[in-house]
Amino acid sequence: MAISFQLDATDQQARAGTMATPHGAVRTPVFMPVGTQGTVKGLTPEMVRDAGSQIILGNTYHLALRPGDELVRDLGGLHRFMNWPGPILTDSGGFQVFSLATQVKITDDGAKFRSHIDGSPLELTPERAVRIQENLGSDIAMVLDECPSLKETTPAKVRAAVTRTVRWAARCKACHTRPDQAQFAIVQGGLDIELRAECARELVAMDFPGYALGGFSVGESPESMHAALPACAALLPEGKPRYLMGVGRPQDLLAGVAAGIDMFDCVMPTRNGRNALAFTADGPIRLRNAKHRRDPAPVESGCGCYCCANYSRAYLHHLFAADEMLGPTLLSLHNVEFYLRLMRDARDAIIAGRYAAFHAGCLARWNAAP
Secondary structure, three states, rough: OOOOOEEEEOOOEEEEEEEEOOOEEEEEEEEEEEOOOOOOOOOHHHHHHHOOOOOOEHHHHHHHOOOOHHHHHEEEEEEEHHOOOEEEEEOOOOHHHHHHHEEEOOOOOEEEOOOOOOOOOOEEOHHHHHHHHHHOOOOEEOOOOOOOOOOOOOHHHHHHHHHHHHHHHOOOOOOOOOOOOOOEEEEEOOOHHHHHHHHHHHHHHOOOOOOEOOOOOOOHHHHHHHHHHHHHHOOOOOOEEEEEEEOHHHHHHHHHHHHHOOOOEEEEHHHHHHHOOOOOOOOEEEEEOOHHHOOOOOOOOOOOOOOHHHOOOHHHHHHHOOOOHHHHHHHHHHHHHHHHHHHHHHHHHHHHHOHHHHHHHHHHHHHOOO
């Protein structure tokens, strides 16, 4: 297999592990900054690496549209193209089946998109999704799945999506050719634990190197997701990486870790950074608020990131008021480092056997935030 995974410690359901990949080891639990189009928005790869990122994420659908997966292949693969030396995971485009629902037609054969850029057609079959990701050369490639919206669907449609997801996973596995690239399967089923169990049983029988939980944070309440995660995580093999896709509030990450999840990704750190919201150990703060206009304190006291070590809340407030590009860059960098630090601290707590206390302490501080 292209990757291997070992458990280093457990604390109840929470796990600390090490995943070996062709481009380096990844210590879990881990947050993966999202580089959808070959860049973590607003940050250079060196910034992301220096912040402590071990692995980043790219996207099949977007990179296939531009610059094109064959161009990336011809220029040495995604690692060289974007100058990122560490591991890369690529999503298959399955989430775009959900997020671009008005521009896609789903059949048993695959997904037919109209490009959100210029309306040109893109047919994404399981075989095409695999070929794109093999051209990109990521360390971990996700199988194509169907991600239904829980707000706009019925139990029958969720079951149909599960059936299609399982069939597509088998087709992805059958056409996979790169020995240096691992494929992860994706368990769907909404909040129906029995349906999730059916999906997981069929996918686990195919013996993929890793497994993901998809179809969360797509319309359900956070409380419903948190309640479902322990049972869903328990459906996945103990000795393989477990990935919760696209879920990213800090409290959601900690709930996922408590449930036994190893890997996370979300656009929230950079998206919120671009909109003047900073995550801190004492809760989020909004740098556009007038109270920060004369505040000489760093964004987060005790944070060692480049932003906090060098700039004040007053300066960040000024940058956003003046619509300067540096503001989103600095705050995105801080937020990414906060997420990475949160997962490092969670790992340390698991190894020390005190994860429940760590989890509770974080929630108490965030809940007490004004």
